Amino acid sequence: MPARADGAEAGPGAGRFRQLTLLAIVELLAMGLWFSASAVVPELESRWGLTDSGASWLTMSVQLGFVSGAVLSAVFTLADVWDPRRLIAGSALLGAGATAAIPLVADGLSLALPLRFLTGVALAGVYPPGMKAMAGWFREGRGMAIGVMIGALTIGSASPHLLRPLGGIGEWQSVLFLAAGLATIAALLASVGLRPGPHQAPAAPFDPRAVRRILGDRATMLANGGYFGHMWELYAVWTWVPVFIAASFAIDASEATTPEAASYLAFATIAAGGAGAAVAGVLADRLGRSLVTSASMIVSAMCCLLAGFLFGGSPWLLATLCLVWGFAVVADSAQFSACVSELAEPRYVGTALTLQTAIGFLLTIATIRLLPVWEGAWGWEWAFAPLALGPLLGTWSMLALRTRPESARIAGGLG
Numbered sequence: 001m002p003a004r005a006d007g008a009e010a011g012p013g014a015g016r017f018r019q020l021t022l023l024a025i026v027e028l029l030a031m032g033l034w035f036s037a038s039a040v041v042p043e044l045e046s047r048w049g050l051t052d053s054g055a056s057w058l059t060m061s062v063q064l065g066f067v068s069g070a071v072l073s074a075v076f077t078l079a080d081v082w083d084p085r086r087l088i089a090g091s092a093l094l095g096a097g098a099t100a101a102i103p104l105v106a107d108g109l110s111l112a113l114p115l116r117f118l119t120g121v122a123l124a125g126v127y128p129p130g131m132k133a134m135a136g137w138f139r140e141g142r143g144m145a146i147g148v149m150i151g152a153l154t155i156g157s158a159s160p161h162l163l164r165p166l167g168g169i170g171e172w173q174s175v176l177f178l179a180a181g182l183a184t185i186a187a188l189l190a191s192v193g194l195r196p197g198p199h200q201a202p203a204a205p206f207d208p209r210a211v212r213r214i215l216g217d218r219a220t221m222l223a224n225g226g227y228f229g230h231m232w233e234l235y236a237v238w239t240w241v242p243v244f245i246a247a248s249f250a251i252d253a254s255e256a257t258t259p260e261a262a263s264y265l266a267f268a269t270i271a272a273g274g275a276g277a278a279v280a281g282v283l284a285d286r287l288g289r290s291l292v293t294s295a296s297m298i299v300s301a302m303c304c305l306l307a308g309f310l311f312g313g314s315p316w317l318l319a320t321l322c323l324v325w326g327f328a329v330v331a332d333s334a335q336f337s338a339c340v341s342e343l344a345e346p347r348y349v350g351t352a353l354t355l356q357t358a359i360g361f362l363l364t365i366a367t368i369r370l371l372p373v374w375e376g377a378w379g380w381e382w383a384f385a386p387l388a389l390g391p392l393l394g395t396w397s398m399l400a401l402r403t404r405p406e407s408a409r410i411a412g413g414l415g
Helices: 016-033 038-048 052-075 084-105 109-123 127-135 142-167 172-193 210-215 218-251 259-287 289-310 315-329 333-343 346-378 385-402 405-409
Strands: none
Touching: 016 084, 016 109, 016 127, 016 142, 016 172, 038 052, 038 142, 038 172, 038 218, 052 109, 052 127, 052 218, 052 346, 084 109, 084 127, 084 172, 127 142, 127 333, 127 346, 142 172, 142 259, 142 333, 210 346, 218 259, 218 289, 218 315, 218 333, 218 346, 218 385, 218 405, 259 289, 259 315, 259 333, 289 315, 289 333, 289 385, 333 346, 333 405, 346 385, 385 405
């Protein structure tokens, strides 16, 4: 690749890091919509009389909407037929409108849940197309690039837990309005700044058999198996660890265990995954995706089993475990997507990624709903323990993928 007089890279790949930065900013700003309502559950419990079931549905409705949007996108191959820039921008605007409508028109779950469902549908047009757009700019270093993007997405998902104490505990409307405003900025940035990369496949024709081919490919489905095990744990942790932290801090109230401190730790726990995803991306490009994802899942499974032993104890020990957990629980996420982007049919990578996320997010609905049931039966001491099963099975799937000849196509042959 020739260099310009100023030393910058020339050619079709020039500007790829600018595009990666822009994509990361867009995902960070838009993904605050995901947990915008879940972050203010304490306020809504008193205002709307929410039960644990109602609190679960505030997140589960987003998951259902995301799955519905992703399935429609996969069936009609929208991520491969439509310009990702327009799809991302339009979807971010739709999600912003649905989120802003909650404090304006909703006075309970009857209106809030359909609006949260619509938000999930919209986010299905932001997340998978964003991964496809990034893959169009990076062939070498793809694990690092997807890791950076997923890291930004993770910090964005955590942002409502930061907005809550900064906006003032109790001011739940401001959290939703701020999240909607940030997503609107994301839509504007996507519409004016994103452009297709040199490795982006041309728009593919609608092919109803594409999904069947993806489901029949053994190597791709082993990569998906790792992702599904990871997703069994991830969103249940992200949804309920803020409640777990608040309940633990409430046992021994002190200056270190205030509601504001609980919100800041919840933000830091989820946001730590941003660093985890970026670091894992760099390591996966050097050591192999199957090894890095397996190590990450083993660490997060151990945290599932250890968390309960620290409940109600030292806030500093609990904070340390939560930060390690937050780092590991999503560090592997980007690498499953990178694997699929390297294994799937190039023309239908967007559809393969959308299908992967659709099934993975469908699994999250079960554990988000089951975790408060487990907590009611066993207490917080053992509520997270069943989540360890997912990453352990995911580890088996990724190590099985490593033994197959198709692994030579992953991470430049590192598997």
